[in-house]
Amino acid sequence: MAASGTQSELRLVVLGPIKPGNRTAVCSILGLEESQRDAEAQECTKHRGEAAGRQVVVVSSPAWYASACSPDERRTHISSLIASSSPGPHAFLLCVPVNEPARDESMALDALAKLFGPAAVSQHTVILFTHTEELGEDETLEQYVVTWRKDLRQLVERCGDRYHTLESGGGGAAEEGRAVEELLEKVEQAVKESGGNHLSCPLYREAEDRVRQLQTEIIRQRSANSSASDSQQEVTEQEMEAVREEAERSTGDFDLNLDDIFPSDDKSVSPSSAPPSLLRGLWEKLVGWVRWLPSLVRVEALFGALVGLFVGGTMGGTVGATVGSVATEVSRRKTEKTK
Template identity: 65%
Template sequence: MSAAAPQSELRLVVLGRTGPGQSPAGYTILGLQDSEQGPDQALSQECKHRGEAADRQLVVVSGPAWFSSGCSPEDRRRHISSVISLSSPGPHAFLLCVPVNQPTDGEDKALDALTKLFGPSVVSRHTIVLFTHTEELEEDEELDEYLVTWRKDLQELVDRCGGRYHTLETRSGEEAGERDAVQELLEKVEQMVKESEPRHLSCPLYDEAEERVRERQVEVVRRRRAEELSEQASPTDSQPEEDVTEEELESVRDEAERSVGDLDVDVDDIFPSTSVTPSSPSFLQGLWEKLTDWLMWLPRLVRREALFGSLVSLFMGGPFGRMLGATVGSVATEVGRRKTQKTK
């Protein structure tokens, strides 16, 4: 007895930093409006949307950046378990959202974590890099040229994902252009699915999640039946227990997915503990190493304006610092463009 999702359905898991870029990717794919979901919901918990785009039935799952250094082991285990159960029996593609206007911040570790969680083929066969903030590029600058010339770090992410990347942002900003971008993305996903065996990701963690989901489906259906019978029958009446139908199981699948507990995810092995107190020498050494890494990365910056915004992001720290740094960099870039136009 099985209640697995229809085979024609494409399941996508959106991964990325907490903040602008990740959730809008899900909205863009399904043509949703931000108002259909609280602005902070996707930043604090996992979200699942069903819809249709480009004549395809889709499921899009997104959630917090569980691979970030600021995520505790308990939260990380909970987030990973939730994403797995919501995308069970397995996603057809992971979409790793990466801003092109900032240095990499854990995306390489995210790919390492996916490999440890789901097996060696998940990155090379089931992952696509989805670039955001491409409006920061110059008007005559193509994304592929930008990656090869200025951003070797981003190009390395693309290479790990079998050379697959995409962006949903269009310079025209027109709705038709967004629809075309979504269709192109889904075509890339389908091409990737054709080249994969099995068609969707399959591994022990997803097998465990699907088994738990099916058990919960049966429990929920029988509980609802018992509640209905208790309202209709007298205490002395007894009803024979009927088999659970496929339709009943499917009707409670979403509830069952959300009620699955933590899976057997060894986050300590995947993410070794590196917590230190801010006053310790090792913390200061780590900060110095981070600054040194940044200085080594500086030649890859495409513009001084991007450097300005990135430095703000570095010293402010956290999601707010990244958002503020991106904003500062964008404003500085626009000012620079206007100055350039005046001198022409």
């Protein structure tokens, strides 16, 4: 039984919130029009097609690792992701906006390592940067990450220094096509370095067993309901794929011990436990202040430290370090302009 597609098929899992940057990633890889995807989808979706001469399956998953996601939603999203990408993805593509702090994305890597093993991060994850239009005109993505964003640099290092962007900067279809081809080449290189196989672990082996069992049951049930002559007909590859996807959707939730990965949130009110929307708004305001207050350019590090103290917790350290970097960059650019 052809349970999981051809051997040459690349399975990719795009992780990230359902928003334009990540929808564009999926559409770019498979050459889909935006109208072909449900812009309001809040569940895992699966697309199959051809990209740069390769057969590709792209599973798009919501940001179940975000603190705003409820435990029940998180379990459902992860279970759906596992079933849809069984018997295991060749790569996770973690969407990371360059204009926001990377706290949730760091938690995502922690969760992937605990769910699927350390190799899921070190060998099978590529950081996919979005919103790169926010960078300066003469600033490359590499320069920005290496020089000014320690939090983003740490994400890349954890993923074996693999990162990419599909945003062509208005370069047109040809440049977008090259960006997709380069991404798939990086995925294939990562697969080669990991031994030439997709990610495999107990969860994915359990998922594949479930899917195959359900696939067999669905085919038997349909054969029993059909006429004798119809039941003797061979099942086509397209029919097998459709039955498999039906089986994937019917696997139900897996027995996941998520409490150790996502401890229950402390309901007490404190700066470190503020809602993500509040922290994101604070981030945007702070960046705006840095841009408009040149008097702070000589106290960049102090400013960043004060921000970190105000926000508090692990999040405070990340935001403080990043705001300090932004202030330093403002100082550098203003100095260059006055020369």
